[in-house]
Amino acid sequence: MFIELAHSYWKQLLGPEDCAIDATCGNGFDTYFLLSLGLKKILALDIQSQAIEATKKRLDEHFSKEIASKVSYFQMSHENFPEESYQIPIKLIIYNLGYLPGSDKKIKTLHSSTIESIKKALALLIEGGMVSIMCYPGHSEGYDEEIAVVEFAKSLPPNQYEICYHTQLNKPKSPRLLIINKSSSFQKRS
């Protein structure tokens, strides 16, 4: 349910001149959606080669060579962003936390490196940009990670960031969506 909601946030934000980072590309479903929005450039990161290959395969199969070439792949931890991230204006950075469905569940996002990454993501974003984080509190690390991410988000200065947190109140283990907007208009008003 929140995947569609996340997609609608991204769609509203982005235009054809914009660039985005998928910080956990996994099986490539989210990168696929971003590319279908007609962006200028997408950087797709994942710590696992299996995920990079799955994402590349999906995009190469569904898009022309020219469109698919808008995506650059980086097998690395998102604790750091590739050099190229600092050379282009990044409008959106997305995280779909947890493990790669259908693979080794031991390889999953961890709260300390996730927070480190989100801090860098916020610094990297252009004004008016967005970080989108899908959390999965239904498994143990996912539970701790969601708490850490929410606590971090609460600590952000309200005159610089607009934050929206979506949760299903009657389903405590269901996925949650956190949206952090780096807002330039707020700074001007205060």
Ligand SMILES: C[S@@+](CC[C@H](N)C(=O)[O-])C[C@H]1O[C@@H](n2cnc3c(N)ncnc32)[C@H](O)[C@@H]1O
């Ligand atoms: C839930 S999956 C992502 C699903 C993906 N967005 C999709 O549309 O298919 C989470 C991914 O995070 C990756 N991951 C775990 N730790 C990471 C890290 N430190 N840096 C980058 N990726 C990481 C995993 O390898 C896994 O592929």
